[in-house]
Amino acid sequence: MSEAARLENGGAAALEAPLGLLAELTHRCPLQCPYCSNPLTLERVNGELSTETWCDVLVQAAELGVLQLHLSGGEPTVRRDLAEIVAQAARVGLYTNLITAGVLLTQERLKDLLARGLDHIQISIQDSNAANADRIAQYAGGHAKKLEVAGWAKALKLPLTLNAPIHRQNIDSLPDIIELALALGAQRLEVAHVQYYGWALKNRQALMPTRAQVLRSAELVAKARARLKGVLVIDFVVPDYYARRPKPCMGGWGRGIITITPSGKVLPCHAAQTIDGLNFETVRERSLREIWRQSDAFAAFRGTAWMREPCRSCEFRELDWGGCRCQALAFTGSAANADPACEKSSHHAAFTAVAGAESQAPAQPFAFRRPSPAPGGR
Amino acid sequence: MSKASDPQRLLIAATSVPTLPRHIKLRHDAARNRWTILAPERVLTPDAIALDILQLCNGERSVEAIADALAGQYAAPKERILTDVTNLLQDLADKGVIKA
Numbered sequence: 001m002s003e004a005a006r007l008e009n010g011g012a013a014a015l016e017a018p019l020g021l022l023a024e025l026t027h028r029c030p031l032q033c034p035y036c037s038n039p040l041t042l043e044r045v046n047g048e049l050s051t052e053t054w055c056d057v058l059v060q061a062a063e064l065g066v067l068q069l070h071l072s073g074g075e076p077t078v079r080r081d082l083a084e085i086v087a088q089a090a091r092v093g094l095y096t097n098l099i100t101a102g103v104l105l106t107q108e109r110l111k112d113l114l115a116r117g118l119d120h121i122q123i124s125i126q127d128s129n130a131a132n133a134d135r136i137a138q139y140a141g142g143h144a145k146k147l148e149v150a151g152w153a154k155a156l157k158l159p160l161t162l163n164a165p166i167h168r169q170n171i172d173s174l175p176d177i178i179e180l181a182l183a184l185g186a187q188r189l190e191v192a193h194v195q196y197y198g199w200a201l202k203n204r205q206a207l208m209p210t211r212a213q214v215l216r217s218a219e220l221v222a223k224a225r226a227r228l229k230g231v232l233v234i235d236f237v238v239p240d241y242y243a244r245r246p247k248p249c250m251g252g253w254g255r256g257i258i259t260i261t262p263s264g265k266v267l268p269c270h271a272a273q274t275i276d277g278l279n280f281e282t283v284r285e286r287s288l289r290e291i292w293r294q295s296d297a298f299a300a301f302r303g304t305a306w307m308r309e310p311c312r313s314c315e316f317r318e319l320d321w322g323g324c325r326c327q328a329l330a331f332t333g334s335a336a337n338a339d340p341a342c343e344k345s346s347h348h349a350a351f352t353a354v355a356g357a358e359s360q361a362p363a364q365p366f367a368f369r370r371p372s373p374a375p376g377g378r
Numbered sequence: 379m380s381k382a383s384d385p386q387r388l389l390i391a392a393t394s395v396p397t398l399p400r401h402i403k404l405r406h407d408a409a410r411n412r413w414t415i416l417a418p419e420r421v422l423t424p425d426a427i428a429l430d431i432l433q434l435c436n437g438e439r440s441v442e443a444i445a446d447a448l449a450g451q452y453a454a455p456k457e458r459i460l461t462d463v464t465n466l467l468q469d470l471a472d473k474g475v476i477k478a
Contacts, residue, residue, distance in 0.1 A: 017409050019421050065409030067421055095403060095416040119401050120418040159401040161418055182385070187474050188418055230387030230472040
């Protein structure tokens with residue numbers, strides 16, 4: 001036992017059951033961030049699962065082997081039954097993480113969630129600069145409210161992760177964002193370069209940083225990590241338009257994570273509905289275990305059998321699992337192609353060139369995340 | 379601009395009394411028949427030795443007492459065990475898994 005690290009990432013060994021469940025409780029959200037990971041067609045409130053169904057799904061998830069629950073949205077605190085859902089998660093032994101913008105919380109409600117068994121809170125910020133943050137979220141006073149909520153979390157000793165999506169319109173604030181995480185008493189900071197799916201893909205030109213900006217952000221994070229060892233854990237997500245190899249999206253399709261949408265559709269990743277021809281079953285129709293093990297949508301890109309060249313014979317095929325299916329579809333026209341983020345993809349040069357060109361041009365106005373008009377108008 | 383109230387890195391010494399913070403859960407994972415450490419956005423799998431150490435971290439035993447307890451279990455010099463236990467706990471403290 002000479003080496004200090006006697007830990008391995010638990011994700012690698014878990015072929016048989018998902019470790020994490022991302023529960024999108026609702027797509028309603030008071031913020032309008034132009035890089036939202038929700039689909040462009042947002043689900044409506046009248047299709048949302050009931051409290052009882054969510055509580056049943058959590059029992060099924062724990063029995064299937066899920067260890068961690070991420071309560072997300074939209075904005076999960078919009079749901080008035082959030083405390084009941086948290087209590088049920090604690091009852092069935094799930095590690096419970098609330099992913100929130102924070103702006104709708106009160107101190108009393110946060111205290112209640114903690115009492116019901118909430119383990120961790122993740123608060124997103126749009127910038128360290130309040131005016132720019134509120135402009136990006138299209139929510140006046142939002143940033144100040146988030147800081148207040150972070151203060152309540154600290155006072156309640158509820159562990160806090162600050163999540164900062166990074167793009168060309170806030171990347172220069174990165175040093176201040178790191179200082180803000182320290183000042184708020186966060187244990188973790190996610191410096192997460194925006195991933196270009198859904199709303200972010202729609203707004204890619206207005207969000208894409210230059211290669212030089214990305215490299216500088218990586219240097220800043222490396223220095224901060226060394227300086228803040230044992231004080232602040234910093235996770236860094238790079239934008240793969242400037243990468244040489246794709247990331248193992250979701251740890252591999254149908255390998256470690258399940259997403260459930262507000263209406264109960266069960267997805268291998270939150271963007272999977274952009275892939276035509278896949279039939280996503282819902283928890284109203286079938287058990288979570290059956291969907292995970294047997295549904296066509298999970299089987300479609302699980303493992304390596306679906307791969308074409310260059311993935312099929314690639315030495316990294318069981319490390320990156322071919323990268324992201326949604327990105328392959330969006331950029332190359334087929335979800336079964338290699339992710340264009342991979343330098344072995346014949347589309348890689350074009351992919352990189354798009355980022356280079358878009359990041360150099362003046363930013364277009366944002367298309368803010370808003371529900372599409374109801375069918376037939378108002 | 380360092381202030382007295384700034385958070386400091388926890389340095390593990392023989393006299394430290396380590397324990398798991400409330401939000402870190404050491405739990406047996408029945409579906410996979412193994413022990414896991416559940417932490418924010420992380421699932422860690424301790425090996426048998428790390429597990430032995432973590433299960434002795436009860437907020438009352440010092441690092442030295444943990445090494446003493448393990449010396450009876452492992453045939454190794456106590457100084458060596460104390461060094462290894464300290465290194466492992468330092469690594470866990472840097473990951474936010476241990477407080478003292």
